[in-house]
Amino acid sequence: MVQQSHQPAAVQAAVAYAALTAAHEVGDYLIQRDADAKAKGQHGPAGAAACARHVASYTATQALALYAADRYLRLGLTWRRAAAGLTLSAITHYAADRCNGHWTNGEGDGAPLLVRAAYAAGKGGWLAHDPAAGPLLDQAWHKGWIGLAALIAAGPRPPSGR
Numbered sequence: 001m002v003q004q005s006h007q008p009a010a011v012q013a014a015v016a017y018a019a020l021t022a023a024h025e026v027g028d029y030l031i032q033r034d035a036d037a038k039a040k041g042q043h044g045p046a047g048a049a050a051c052a053r054h055v056a057s058y059t060a061t062q063a064l065a066l067y068a069a070d071r072y073l074r075l076g077l078t079w080r081r082a083a084a085g086l087t088l089s090a091i092t093h094y095a096a097d098r099c100n101g102h103w104t105n106g107e108g109d110g111a112p113l114l115v116r117a118a119y120a121a122g123k124g125g126w127l128a129h130d131p132a133a134g135p136l137l138d139q140a141w142h143k144g145w146i147g148l149a150a151l152i153a154a155g156p157r158p159p160s161g162r
Contacts, residue, residue: 007073007074007075007076009154009155009156011075012075012076012077012153012154013150013151013153013154014150015069015073015075016066016069016075016077016085016149016150016151016153016154017146017147017150018069019062019065019066019068019069020062020065020066020085020089020146020149020150020153021143021146022065023061023062023064023065023066024058024062024142024143024146026061026065027057027058027059027060027061027062028058028142031057031058031061032054032057032058033053033054033057035050036050036051036053036054037054037100038050039051040054040097040098040100041097041098041099041100041101041102041112042101043110047098048098051094051097051098051100052094054097055090055093055094055097058090058093059086059089059090059093062086062089063082063086066082066085066086066153067082070082075154077153077154078155081152081153081154081155082153084152084153085148085149085150085151085152085153086149086153088145088148088149088152089145089146089149092141092142092145093142093145095112095113095114096114096138096141096142097138098112099112099114099115099134099138100138102115103115103118103127103133103134103135103137103138104127104128104134106118106119106124106127114141115127118137123137
C-alpha cells in the first residue's frame with residue numbers, strides 16, 4: 001500500500017467500499033467456480049472445502065481491487081488495515097455462503113446459524129414463499145459487512161509524526 005495518504009479518510013472509505021463491492025460482484029459471480037457454487041452449502045468436509053476455495057478466490061479478487069484503487073488513486077491505505085478489512089469480509093462471506101441451499105429449512109437444529117437467525121428475526125415466511133429471499137438476504141449480509149470492511153481498511157489516520 002502507498003505510504004503517504006493524499007486523500008481524506010472519507011474518500012479512502014468511499015473508494016474502498018466501491019472497490020470491495022465491485023470486486024464482490026466479480027468474485028461472487030464471475031470468478032467463482034460452478035462446482036464450488038453448487039457444493040459450498042453442503043454439509044461436511046466437501047462443502048466446507050468448496051466454500052473455502054470460493055472465499056479464497058473471492059478475497060484475492062477483493063485484495064487486487066483494493067490494491068489497484070490504492071495505488072492508482074494514492075489513497076494511502078496501510079497493509080495492516082487493508083488485511084484486517086479483507087479478513088472481516090472473508091470470514092463473514094464464508095459464514096453466509098455455508099447457508100447456500102438452506103434458506104427454506106431454517107427452523108431445525110441442523111440449519112446454519114445465519115439461517116436460524118433469519119427465521120428468528122421473522123423472515124421465515126418470506127424465505128419459505130419467495131425463492132429470491134435467500135439470495136437477497138445473502139447479498140444484504142455481504143454488502144453490510146463490506147461496508148464495515150471498507151471502514152476498517154480506510155481506518156482513522158495515525159497522529160502526526162508516526
